[in-house]
Structures are given as C-alpha cells and as structure tokens.
Amino acid sequence: MELNTIIASLNDAQREAVSAPKNSMLVLAGAGSGKTRVLVHRIAWLIKVEGAFPGNILSVTFTNKAAAEMRGRVELLLGMPTGGMWIGTFHGLTHRFLRRHAAEAKLPGTFQILDSDDQYRLIRRLMKNMGVDEARCPPRQVQWFINEQKDEGLRAANIDAGMDPFRRQLLKVYAEYEATCQRSGLVDFAELLLRSFELLRDNPALLEEYQARFRYILVDEFQDTNAIQYAWLRLLSQGRENMFVVGDDDQSIYGWRGARVENIHSFQKDNPAHKVVRLEQNYRSTGNILGAANSLIANNQGRMGKELWTEDSEGEKISLYNAFNEQDEAHFVVERIRKWSESGNSRKDAAILYRSNAQSRLFEERLMAAAIPYRVYGGQRFFDRAEIKNGLAYLRMIANRNDDTSFERIVNTPTRGIGNRTVDLIRAEAQSASSSLWEAAISIINRKQLPARASNALNAFLALINGLGGESKDKALFEKVRIVVEKSGLIEHYKKEKGEKGEARIENLQELASAAKQFSWEENEEELDELSSFLAHAALEAGEGQADEYDDCVQLMTLHSAKGLEFKLVFVVGLEEGLFPGERSITEPGRLEEERRLCYVGMTRAMEKLYLTYAESRRLYGRETYPKASRFLREIPVEHIEEVRMRATVSRPVSVTSSVSQREAEYQLGQRVKHLKFGEGVVLQQEGEGDSAQIQINFHSVGIKTLVAGYAKLEKL
C-alpha cells in the first residue's frame, strides 16, 4: 500500500497527528472532526511506515461498538486481518489478559464474570448473612461504593475506615465481598481492570513482557478514562512516551461515574515529550450549529481550548421553541418530524434527545398517535433480561455446579416447591461447611434434614441440573442452549405469564439459542471451553437494547447515549432549569460544567438542522412545575437563533372555553403574572372579557386560583 492512501485523504491537522514521529501524542479531537479516522490511519501508519508488527499494537476503546468499528476500519484500510493486534475495550482486553495469566493473578482458570446485576445480588446476599440492615445501608449504595473504590484502585485493606460508622460498615461489606469473590472465583467489571493492574505492578517479568510487546498504545475517548484505567495504561507505557491518546475535554460527560478529565493533564505531565494536535475542522454540522455550540462551551472554565469551524455554509438558524407545557412540546416536535419526513427525508435521520429517560414517554405517545415509527435507545440489553439471565444461569450451573449466584437464581425458578425455608437451610449449611450451595444441598438431602416434600423438590432440582448436564455433554453450544431452554421448564413457566410479556420472554429465550449459534468461537485464542467463552461474551457484551429494529424510524435517546452519533435533524428538548441543567447539577458545585458539556454534545450531533425546545410548565413527579428557560439558551448568541413564534395547534392542559379565542384574551395561556398577595403564577385560562373576565392562575405559592380581572390587579411579567 502506498503511503499516499494513508495520508492523502486527511486534512493538515489530521495528517500531522497520523504521521507524527513515534512519541506520545495528545489529539484534542472536537466533535465531528474525524477522530476515529485519525486513530485508524495512525495504526496503518505505524504498520506501513514505522514497521510495527500487528502484535505491537494495543488500541483501547470504551464500548464494544467503538472497538468493532475500529477493527473493521483498520481491516478495510490495511486490507488485512487485525488478528495480531489487541483492539478492544478496557474490559475485553483485561479479561483476555487475566484469562492468559489466571494463575499468576491468583484466579481459578474457570473464573466467571459478574455483571452488575449479579454483583448486586451477591452483595445483598452477603449483607443478609452479615446481618446488615438494608434500610440503613442500601445495597445499591454499597455496590456503588465498592465500584467507586475499585475504579480508584483501592482495595478494602487500603482504605482508612475513619470514625464514621456508616463508612466502616461499607468497608466491612467491601472486605467480605472481596473475600467471597476470591473464594468463588468471581470477577466483577471493575475487578478486571484492578486485577490486571495489580498483576502487572507486582510481576516485573510479566510487565516487561507486555511492555516489550505493546510498543504502541492508542486510546480512544481518553477524557472518559478513570483512575485505574489510566494507571493501567501508564504502567504498560511506563515513561516510554508511546501513547497516542485521542479525546475531547469538552465532551467529558461521565465524571459522575469516575471518569477523570484530569487524566489529560496527568498524561501531559507523565509524557513531557508529547505533542498536542487539535482537530478543529468539523465535517458534520452547519456554521450556525457550530457557532452556537462554540459560544455555549466557551462558558466553561479551564478548557484545553478548541474552536470548531467548517467549510460548510451557515445553514439554517437554530430554531427555538417555547412550548407552554410538555404536551405542547411533544406535539410540536412530532409535527415537525412529520413534515420533515413527508418532504422526503428518512425518519432515521431525525433524533429526539432528552436529559432523562422519563421524558421519552410523551414523545412516544405522540409518535404513536401520528403513526410514525420510532425506536427508543437504552433500556434493557438482551443479555440483561431476566429470562435470558435465568437461561444463562442454567448453563452456568452446567459448567460449574458450585456457581452460587446461579444456584440462588434458578433453584426455584420456575417455581418447583423449594421455598425460602429450604433455601435458608441450604445457605446456613453452606456457610457452616464453607461449601457451595450445591454441595450443601446434597449433604442436607443425604442427612434427611428436610420434610419429604421439600426434600423431593430439592432432589428433583439437583437431578434436573445433572440431567441437563449429561444430556448436553459433547453437544454443540447451540444444542446445549436449546436443551436447557426446552427442559428447564422456563418456557412453560413464561407461558403462564399473562399478557404479551410472557410471549416476548419465550421469544427471547429462543433468540438465545440463535445467539449461541451465531457465536463464533474460533477467534477466541484462550484456553477456555466454548460454553464458558460464550458466558463471558454474554457478560461483556450485553447486546443490543431492542431486538426488533425497524429500518426507518425516528431515534429517541438520552443526550448521554447520543454521544458519538450524528443525525441530520436533531431536537434537544426540555431545556429548562431544574431539568437541563438538572436540579442536582445546579446545587452541587462543579456539576454544572459537565451539564453544559452534555448540552454541547447534544447540539453537535446535528448535521443540518437543530431545534431547541423548552416548556413553560411541566408535570414533574406528579406536580405542576413552572421552570425557567435553561441558562444554556441564554448562552447561545441570538444571531444563530430563530424563535418559532407560531404555536402549534395544541392540546391544552385544561379545557379552554372555545368562545374565547386566544388572540382576544388579554391573558394568554402561559402568561406569567404577579399578584400582590399570591406572588408569581402562570395563567391557565381566561373566561369572559374585560374587567369581568375570570382568570384561572396557578400560583407557585398557593396553587390554582380563579380571580376576576378587574379586582385582581395582576401585573404581567
């Protein structure tokens, strides 16, 4: 391949980054500036020009999707398989590493991955055993705490408990959790990173081996790395200035889950010879959209500094719509989408972006009413569904009878007469004999410690698992899955479930068999049997959210999930103080800037046309609220904005008397007013005219009041 193919298609900044000498590099890549392109071409450059072997390359991303895209594009550009390269997610790669060095990492070769649901259940079980009060110490919070510590690289033993009794409690559970995981060979997501880091740190020979191997380290979305991820990268690089990191401090929106933008500064300090390249030319959006986004983000302090520009035209102005309530907002958005789609555009090129998932409902209802197909992102992933997890639990029991997490899950699912009393007895036996639940169950039966009925039921369960194990032995993976699905009784169980839910679950279980059939195992070099490999895959790649993807439908998602995507037409909705920025972000210092970045991310998704909407009143948690327009709207220069004056024909919040047209009424719906006694409020409706008009107002202080215009002395605000 010619050198030309690698760099000819790049702009100056991109080319500078791609063809830089082999030292460390920080690429500040703005939204839509071609960052993946730079990473992909850099890999090609390293191989074709610097003479790197595929095996010398480590390229890390956050999501499976990004990793798959990277691999695909590298293969396309180089025209060769990427087999020898380590391209993958932090979790995928550290998992591979731990499988290879399980023994050195003091893990059994058969260690299992605990997903967050498994983790939660395990923590709860432990807390019950320890007699910790769940009300005072919510398991969710404990889980959060444990993961937070692990993400910071801290073991229970490294943490000073201090005097706070709550903290001491958290720490105690953490320690117990660590011990249990170690004993049962369980590894949670954060542990994959932490364990890998510790193994390298404490094993100089191994570290040297991997350092020698990975001569080039590339990192995508660097601003999203957390402490342990950076520590791991740093260890592998160790002062050799061989890291090529790409990120955008303005798109750091995951601080709340441990991401550290400051890693960018640490990187600069740890790699004094690094170069910085800014990718500021944007290939996605119009001038108006970029101008607005630039101005918005300029309100943040301490940025690395970056300003997007385009060779493209100014395009249409951003439309701002002030709805009077959330219904009106949804109506407006759906109307615009309908018109847009009727004028020949694809629905899939339109997206509605919101701050919180709860906001999707209104839009869904409206879209449904308008018979416009849509797809909501997020929600449960395939491998996270209860029925799938149940099916997998049977498979896990087949692979390993001592998998307590799975035992707990399916011992009475479907119900087979093994009640709480029986399971409690098994737990107690397991604890005192420090054995697995499976072993405990066997010894309880042998010692005839149960009433005949319970004993029979438990025996039937043990026989079922053994039977499934025997029957599926030496069968292909998908056969095993099929056998489990058919004979576990799960299908009959879900058939009894009323409504469409049960049917959907059965379909999902059948889908599990086809997922197993499609699962390609050869690419897995580890010495892991096919079943265990499939189970790891299920934990690490939760799969798509929705099974049925329509070809052409409007996209609904949170601003967070929109990162990395682009759409011709974008609606960012609910731009109100308290909603976006959210209440918590306003009160907790430092959170506001992240919120602003989120808005920036949302706006820069739009290619051709951007709509921003907010409502004057909104039902929130069952109460009517009257939020102010988001401060972010004020931070966008007016020259980029065009207010939509026309109000769509609306469904009103309360029945408005039809005899009063809106134009005649002195007080429009949504008009803010001030009353001497009641304070500020919002007009809901007006009946009659002139001084005798009755005006219904919702006051912030006292709620809805009906006043006579002549006496009320209302001041319009």
Added chain:
DNA sequence: AACACCGCGTTTTTT
C-alpha cells in the same frame, strides 16, 4: 405461591 398493599425515590451508563 399468587396477590394486594404500602412506601419510597425519582439524571445520566458501559462493561
């Protein structure tokens, strides 16, 4: 084991 009731919380998500 299925069903009803009650109380609580309620940004954002990947692996």
Added chain:
DNA sequence: ACGCGGTGTT
C-alpha cells in the same frame, strides 16, 4: 404520577 420492591395476607 408512577413504578418498583418489599412485606404481609389468603
């Protein structure tokens, strides 16, 4: 408002 999860009832 609403849904979820936990508890108590039949």
